[in-house]
Amino acid sequence: MTGRLTLPTDADIIDETIRLKNLLGADALRDCDGTEMPEALLSEPVKKYATYYTTRKDNAWAMKHPEEIQQEYLISNRITARGETLRIRLMEGFHTEQLKVNTLDDPKRWWEVIDRTTGEVVPTDAWEFDEASGEVEIRTIPYHEYTVSFLAFLIWDPVHMYNFITNDWKDTPHQLTYDVRQPKTKQYVKDKLKKWCEDNPHIDVVRFTTFFHQFTLTFDDKKREKYVEWFGYSASVSPYILEQFEKWAGYKFRPEYIVDQGYHNCMFRVPSRQFLDFIEFQQIEVCALAKELVDIVHSYGKEAMMFLGDHWIGTEPYGKYFAGIGLDAVVGSVGSGVTLRMISDIKGVDYTEGRLLPYFFPDVFCEGGDPIGEARDNWRKARRALLRSPLDRIGYGGYLKLASNWPGFIDEIQNVVTQFREIHENMQGTASYVAPFxxxxxxxxxxxxxxxxxxxxxxxxxxxxxxxxxxxxxxxxxxxxxxxxxxxxxxxxxxxxxxxxxxxxxxxxxxxxxxxxxxxxxxxxxxxxxxxxxxxxxxxxxxxxxxxxxxxxxxxxxxxxxxxxxxxxxxxxxxxxxxxxxxxxxxxxxxxxxxxxxxxxxxxxxxxxxxxxxxxxxxxxxxxxxxxxxxxxxxxxxxxxxxxxxxxxxxxxMEQEMKRYYVTNVDTEVTVFQKTGKIAVINNSAQAQHTELYIKGKCAYVLDLKPGEMRWVDDMEDR
Amino acid sequence: MTGRLTLPTDADIIDETIRLKNLLGADALRDCDGTEMPEALLSEPVKKYATYYTTRKDNAWAMKHPEEIQQEYLISNRITARGETLRIRLMEGFHTEQLKVNTLDDPKRWWEVIDRTTGEVVPTDAWEFDEASGEVEIRTIPYHEYTVSFLAFLIWDPVHMYNFITNDWKDTPHQLTYDVRQPKTKQYVKDKLKKWCEDNPHIDVVRFTTFFHQFTLTFDDKKREKYVEWFGYSASVSPYILEQFEKWAGYKFRPEYIVDQGYHNCMFRVPSRQFLDFIEFQQIEVCALAKELVDIVHSYGKEAMMFLGDHWIGTEPYGKYFAGIGLDAVVGSVGSGVTLRMISDIKGVDYTEGRLLPYFFPDVFCEGGDPIGEARDNWRKARRALLRSPLDRIGYGGYLKLASNWPGFIDEIQNVVTQFREIHENMQGTASYVAPFxxxxxxxxxxxxxxxxxxxxxxxxxxxxxxxxxxxxxxxxxxxxxxxxxxxxxxxxxxxxxxxxxxxxxxxxxxxxxxxxxxxxxxxxxxxxxxxxxxxxxxxxxxxxxxxxxxxxxxxxxxxxxxxxxxxxxxxxxxxxxxxxxxxxxxxxxxxxxxxxxxxxxxxxxxxxxxxxxxxxxxxxxxxxxxxxxxxxxxxxxxxxxxxxxxxxxxxxMEQEMKRYYVTNVDTEVTVFQKTGKIAVINNSAQAQHTELYIKGKCAYVLDLKPGEMRWVDDMEDR
Ligand SMILES: [Mg+2]
Ligand SMILES: [Mg+2]
Ligand SMILES: [Mg+2]
The missing domain is CATH 3.40.50.880 (Class I glutamine amidotransferase (GATase) domain)
Structure with a gap:
């Protein structure tokens, strides 16, 4: 069995890529952030994926249009007034290489100073922004606590910054952002995508990473992660967008809808009506514009794939507008059964693909690292979810050389890939048995x-x-x-x-x-x-x-x-x-x-x-x-x-229904494909396990499973 | 040293009482609930305390005046309606030997039915009490939850019931309650107290147990404790009192002020304004009436002592009205340092007395019990508090025979009593050193x-x-x-x-x-x-x-x-x-x-x-x-x-102040009486301890203390 597998590659590992592609039966190759697809591989008889960044990797454009750089709503530190005036330094605790106060748009229109002791908004005539010092001076009530919510430009793309720090890159220039939703950039990005499609005839799949708005990922003044909310909309804002929102929603926008007392609409917060409105509005706009890009890709006979991550904000894969984008595929990182289902359950695409762990990055492929253990653990969690709702494809990311050089690692992924293909072979696209409710x-x-x-x-x-x-x-x-x-x-x-x-x-x-x-x-x-x-x-x-x-x-x-x-x-x-x-x-x-x-x-x-x-x-x-x-x-x-x-x-x-299909050993689970008559019994543990398999309440098989084994047997009862 | 000590006695232990009184230097004898002061001891040259119950031990009176039996606000079980009517059986989960629904006063005036799903009061025309079945029938909204708050008579005094169950009494008749606040009973109780004083010339101290309202102590249908709130006012109510409260407060009373959603104003609840009003009102009334009884006692040349427990509700020893009662003394049970301070810090009495643990009850003086260990533990906690704020007297309660027969126990309390007297000897009524803030x-x-x-x-x-x-x-x-x-x-x-x-x-x-x-x-x-x-x-x-x-x-x-x-x-x-x-x-x-x-x-x-x-x-x-x-x-x-x-x-x-007086060993503590020049170093542990004692930041003594020892040294620096 071959196919259903994507491998990463890079300029320095051409021959080994070919060897591994053949060994593992891969049918697609991809580049990554920081790696390149070598010319020599473009003629290989596999699909070629290219990562495509709509919002960065073009500092020249960004520098020419600073007003269309992406923006984020920030909230200052909470500062307690000791007297009747208080100066809050906005950028305290933020990294000035990532973010820069927006001084182009009127602070009195777009910022908000709040007395957090009373919850009241401080009138705009009671505070002034002092651009020279970067401070806001506020007329205060002594011993009340204050915050300033303000707009800042994202002058370093958060994921690029993250990859830069994580991989300890040195000479790479910081990638600026630009906002595809804004008029000049929108046209520019569309034209650029057309040109890119023309220039890259050998690329089969354009892998958008992703569309327009990064989830919230903010660094502190020590370049450490300060705030990360994968579901966060804080970096999807700009006066240009917010004025449209106000028209659509019919009420005035407030920064508080985004900064949310400093909790930034963390998913654990009960979402406010206004935040839900904003998500709705962003979905409508983002999905419509994403469709325009996907249409361009399709017009060149290529597939469009979305990475569920990075700039995915507004695409909500379970939202009302997602299917309208017209994507061919979604790919995402599989950290567990839950994150697998988050991808594999998506409707409105032709196929889904999962990036299994570990990424081939030096933080795992290093002395003291355990990439094989991580791969096994990841697979055991992913496999149970796959049996319920399969991804169509799997793949890996990162530096292939690291994986290739690690003794035994390639054997491990060969085992994973084989099991993955067995699942598809046995299920034949049919659904597995579920309880009757x-x-x-x-x-x-x-x-x-x-x-x-x-x-x-x-x-x-x-x-x-x-x-x-x-x-x-x-x-x-x-x-x-x-x-x-x-x-x-x-x-x-x-x-x-x-x-x-x-x-x-x-x-x-x-x-x-x-x-x-x-x-x-x-x-x-x-x-x-x-x-x-x-x-x-x-x-x-x-x-x-x-x-x-x-x-x-x-x-x-x-x-x-x-x-x-x-x-x-x-x-x-x-x-x-x-x-x-x-x-x-x-x-x-x-x-x-x-x-x-x-x-x-x-x-x-x-x-x-x-x-x-x-x-x-x-x-x-x-x-x-x-x-x-x-x-x-x-x-x-x-x-x-x-x-x-x-x-x-x-x-x-319905206790009596449970033994319709049932395994006695708690460390094992059973999945049944009634239409194909195939049953998988998996060992979720790292030890050998003995189990009985019940069908219609009676013991039908007695099985001894090796550590982590997946055993296929026939659904005899239904034959 | 002798004195400052009260012992319990009983009819069957006269000689032993005299022996122990002399051995321990006791200067007071007392009876207890369930024991009797023997005639033969009335001539002993010690003070005689008599427990005095204002609200019980007179079933004849109670039965003659059922409308003046004490009452308690109860809340029924919460019951979810399945349909449009619901019947709630009021006494479900309560013990019918303790409580009886008050059918004398108008339910529509004094009860409340609440929809707990909405928090709304159900109008009185939407429910009826069916006396025959003891149920309230309510017109309901399906799947809302309801409660009925209602009045019940306390037909068995809760403490009598508690002592009855704890001590496994058999033939003792259940003691009914009566409410001294009500007109007929008030006069009766005052007259009875006068007569009692006349009949008991040898009694020196009338120990009120206590005044009028029991703290909330309710039993369930299996005779188990259902609810106990030492600070609870739920059993201090009656229409007679509540009508007075309404006049005083200027607003209508609601049962909810007492039952408090079923939490019964547990001390952990933020008290409502209305509950605080009720406490205030009850204090005014209870303290005024208590003063009348104390005045009677004084008129016979006897002392009046209040037990801080049982029917103490309304006397709030730290409230504004307590001192006005004119008591000579307060006595209470000492379970810890905190409960000792709760008694010893009381102002407005001539002296305070602590009942040390354990009580001489068969639940501790039994096979597997450890009365000596309990006494030591209790004393170590009590001693540190005593050194800060001394009780004037200590004593014990229960059956003296049990203590007398337990090997080594009398030696243990002799040690306690000796240390207690040493403290008074060395402090001479002066205050111990405290930090300058x-x-x-x-x-x-x-x-x-x-x-x-x-x-x-x-x-x-x-x-x-x-x-x-x-x-x-x-x-x-x-x-x-x-x-x-x-x-x-x-x-x-x-x-x-x-x-x-x-x-x-x-x-x-x-x-x-x-x-x-x-x-x-x-x-x-x-x-x-x-x-x-x-x-x-x-x-x-x-x-x-x-x-x-x-x-x-x-x-x-x-x-x-x-x-x-x-x-x-x-x-x-x-x-x-x-x-x-x-x-x-x-x-x-x-x-x-x-x-x-x-x-x-x-x-x-x-x-x-x-x-x-x-x-x-x-x-x-x-x-x-x-x-x-x-x-x-x-x-x-x-x-x-x-x-x-x-x-x-x-x-x-003020870190530098700490070593004004200081002991290096964490298991030891130091108390200083600067006016008498005496310093106590106590060993709070059950092991021997070595410690240095600092005075004015310098090591002044090096001490080796036996387990639990209290060592006295001189405050040399100030000499
Ligand atoms: Mg990522
Ligand atoms: Mg059932
Ligand atoms: Mg008691």
Whole structure:
């Protein structure tokens, strides 16, 4: 088997590229940021991808049109006034090589000074910008705290700066940015793309990296990352765009819609109506303009591929306008099962491609690095998700020479590529078996941000989030069709086919839901849904909002509440009884990650399955004809996948369905392609595993799997 | 040395009482609930105390006047409506032997049905009480949750019920209650007290247990404690009293002021204006009526002593009206240093007395019990507080026979009593040395609830509270004058002599301060105070209120904030540097108890002294001329007393004052009586300790102390 594989190349590794291409059966080659596609390879019988940057790598243009350089809304440090005037130095804590205060547009029109002690906007006649010192002087109330929100030009492209610092580049000039949305640059970029297509007849795939607006990535005065929000719109602004927004939205724009008290609309914030409007507006404009570029590419007989990263802001792949771009493909980095599904579930393109880890960069291919271990770990997480929703292609990025020189690494990716092709061979484009009901993740973002919950920046581990993020990571490889629904969806009526709703996250975040939980429409619709036989699973601080004697507003459904010190005087008599369907497969200790302290069971219908001292960690509850399950946390692990699998079947009231297809060993999982009669059993662990495979409730196979093995067997029952 | 000691006695232990009285030098004997003072001892040359119950032990009266039985506001279970009517059984979950629905007063006037999903009161014409079934039927909105707040008669005195259950009494009749505030009972109780005084000429001290209203103590349907709030006013109500309250307050009473969403005004709740009004009203009335009883006692030449417990509601010993009662003494149970100070700091009485632990009850004096260990532990905590603010007397309670029969126990209390008398001998009524500035605890309760912060019921350990409670326990034995101030005190201007303000507790509780932290008056006054040289110490979630980009509103002063997921995209670069004055004495690991997760240092003026992974636990910050210290938690321990000592001197900017008197060993503490020239060095540990004693910054003594020893030396420097 060959194909479905993209390799990176570079000018200094021509022969080795050919050798590896043949060895691994690659059918595409690509350049990267900082590498070049060698002339000699252009005639190879494979697809050639070229990275294409619409917004940088043309400092001459940028310098000629400084007013069309990209801009970002920044918020100054918070400074407490000691007296009746205060001077705030805007660029304190920012890197002056990356950002420069916008002095071209009127500060009084576009900036905002806020008294953070009262939340009030300081009138524009109470402050002045002193361009010479770079300071804003404010008439203040002593001991109030102030911020200035202001516009700055992005004079060094953030990703270029990131790659420059990470790869320790020396003589490379800093790449300036320019804003394709602005009139002169728009025309220039379109013309330039045409010319480039003409000049590059051997390139088959134009890989846009990406379109127009970088996600928020800001560096501090020590050149360290200061702020990174992969979903951030802070660098997609300019007076030119904002005036259009005001016309479209029908109200005046405020910098606060973007800087958001200094939280910069971090995904965990419940998004304001105005920020949602801004996302909507940007999608409309960005997708329309992206289509113009894609049309140009197509007119030269080339494919257009979008990298889901870098300047992806406004393209929202699960938004209403994405399909309209007319892209041939999306490619993105696969850091986990969740990030794989974020790519592979995208509709409106012909194919999806995943860049597997590790990137061939010197931060991993170095003394003390473990690229083989990283590749295995990455593959084991990716594989379970692939079996549910396959990428069409995979590939790698970085310096091929590093991979080629690392003993054993090429063998490892050969194994990965072989397994990947086996999956496609066996599934033949058909869907895998899923349970006869849908599972919904409920949060403020809903379907617009599928597979994006409770994460900060891709699959990067955060102590604050991994115990919630794990729910999606588990689900990414489980036999359930997963919907992502918003509170408006719940208000409008929970769709018939959904049988289990999951709410997971920290109190007052967009993922838990905050003030949505004091909306009687939300509460009554969910209560009715469960009462009539539905399932509700809460993880962390589900339905949390302190109100009317409860912290978890659905404590009646969940059978638990959290002690916020207000009911310390109320005695609890929580006792564990771990004899339950959910725990039947589990031998060892349970892992709730960081967990959630102070949770206690209450009401008359609960059963506590796990406790930490007097706190409850895993609780089931009966509610009318329905069921709920509460987890104090659910980090990703094979064991927790099994817990969640059982919890979902229990919540759905469909325990008997679970052994339709089932493996006894918790470290293994089963995926079934009923149409082709093929079954994959995967070993998610680094040890050999023994497991039985059940089909229609009966043991059909007894299997011994090697570490990490994927074994294919036939679905005998259906033959 | 003899005196200052009260022993319990009983009818069956007359000779032994006399032997122990002589052995221990007791000068007072007492009866207890369930024991009797024997006739034979009435002629002993000691003071005789008699427990006196104003509200129970007279079932005949209670049964004759059922309308004057005490009442309690209860709130039913929260029940979710499935349809358009709902029946709530009021007594579900309560014990019908303790409480009985009040059917004498009009439910529509005194009860309240609330839709807890919306927070709205259900109109009285939308519900009916069905007396036959004990249910309230409500016209409901499907899937809304409802409660009924209602009045019930206390047909078994809660403390009598508690003692009955704890001591496994069998044939004792349940004692009914009656309400001394009501007209017939008031007269009856006064007359009865006069008669009792006449009938008991040998009794010297009438120990009121207590006056009129029991703190909230409710049992569930399994006779288990359901709710206990030592500070609770729920059982101090009746239509008779509430009508008076309405006249006094000028507004209509609502049951919600008492049941408080089901939280029953737990001390951790920020008290509502109406609840504070009610406390004020009850104090005025209770203290005036208590004075009438005390006057009667005095008219018979006897002393009046109040037990700080049981029916103490309305007497608030730090309230404005307490001194007006004219009591001779207060006695209370000493569970810790904090509870000792709660008694010993009371003004307006001639003397205070502490009931040391353990009580001579069979739950401790039993197989597997460790009464000697409990006595030692209790004494070590009590002793450090005594040295700062002495009780005038100590004593014990319970069954003397149990103590007398336990090998070694009498030796142990002989040791305690000897040390107690030594303290008085050496201090001669003079005050011990304190630092030349005051330390203030800031919370919503202020001076009205001195030594009562962050605790649930006396010194009972709660996992949720011990890490905050520890601050007061440490302070109870430290050389600082401690003020308790409210946010109104801060608004009105921080008193000159205060140099360090401490804010300790969980977010949104009365102890942290909740919405007070978005009051610009509070913020600016504290910022100015610190900027001008003051100190601020925060423990747990100080100044917490999510607002305008911050969770800790004084994050500028504290140098820390807590990550609530909204700034996860902001990089933190926290690094530890534990080279600091505060840690100079500390060798071992630090103990922050349950701690506070997700705290990070920020701003330009911090130094992190301790971390848990990437979270900061102990941080100092410079703010203008002032200093702050943040602790993630501070459970009581000798080491944490030392940490807090140093933190306070650091925060005050007075490090050089610390060695005015100082012991090098963290397990020891020093108390100095400058006027008598006596110094006590105590060993707070169960091991022998070696320590140096510094006076005026120089080593004056080198001491080897036995386990638990208290050593007296002379203050040579001042001689
Ligand atoms: Mg990248
Ligand atoms: Mg069931
Ligand atoms: Mg008691």
């Amino acid at each position: 849908k599972v919904a993740i409920l949060n403020c973002w809903g379907s617009q941000r599928r597979w994006m919950s409770n994460q900060v920046h891709h699959a990067i581990w955060h102590r604050e989030t991994y115990s919630a993020e794990g729910v999606l990571e588990c689900l990414s490889g489980m036999p359930f069709e997963v919907e992502f629904i918003s509170f408006d969806d719940v208000r409008n009526g929970i769709p018939e086919e959904i049988k289990v709703i999951i709410n997971v996250g920290d109190a007052y975040t967009a993922f838990s839901g905050a003030e949505n939980w004091i909306d009687e429409k939300v509460l009554t619709n969910i209560r009715r849904f469960v009462d009539q036989g539905g399932g509700f699973i809460g993880v962390g601080e589900p339905t949390a909002y302190q109100y009317q004697g409860r912290y978890f507003q659905l404590s009646d459904v969940l059978g638990v509440d959290r002690e916020m010190c207000f009911s310390l005087s109320t005695d609890k008599y929580n006792e564990k009884n771990d004899d339950h369907f959910i725990l039947e497969d589990i031998d060892g200790a349970l892992d709730f990650g960081e967990g959630t302290s102070r949770v206690y069971a209450q009401g008359g219908h609960y059963q506590i399955l796990a406790m930490d001292g007097e706190y409850s960690q895993l609780v089931v509850n009966e509610y009318g004809r329905g069921h709920s399950v509460y987890f104090a946390g659910l980090p990703y692990s094979p064991q927790n996948c099994r817990l969640l699998l059982r919890a979902i079947y229990y919540a759905a009231g | 005051k330390v203030a605890i800031l919370n919503c309760w202020g001076s009205q609830r001195r030594w009562m912060s962050n605790q649930v019921h006396h010194a009972i350990w709660h996992r949720e509270t011990y890490s905050a409670e520890g601050v007061l326990e440490c302070l109870s034995g430290m050389p600082f004058e401690v003020e308790f101030i409210s946010f109104d005190d801060v608004r009105n201007g921080i008193p000159e002599e205060i140099k360090v303000i401490i804010n300790v507790g969980d977010a949104y509780t009365a102890f942290s301060g909740a919405e007070n932290w978005i009051d610009e008056k509070v913020l600016t006054n504290i910022r100015r105070f610190v900027d001008q040289g003051g100190g601020f110490i925060g423990v747990g979630e100080p100044t917490a209120y999510q607002y305008q980009g911050r969770y800790f509103q004084l994050s500028d002063v504290l140098g820390v904030d807590r990550e609530m997921c909204f700034s996860l995209s902001t990089d933190k670069y926290n690094e530890k540097n534990d080279d600091h004055f505060i840690l100079e004495d500390i060798d071992g690991a630090l103990d922050f108890g349950e701690g506070t997760s997700r705290v990070y240092a920020q701003g330009g003026h911090y130094q992190i002294l301790a971390m848990d992974g990437e979270y900061s636990q102990l941080v100092v910050n410079e703010y203008g001329r002032g200093h702050s210290v943040y602790f993630a938690g501070l459970p009581y321990s000798p080491q944490n007393c030392r940490l807090l000592l140093r933190a306070i001197y650091y925060a005050a900017g």
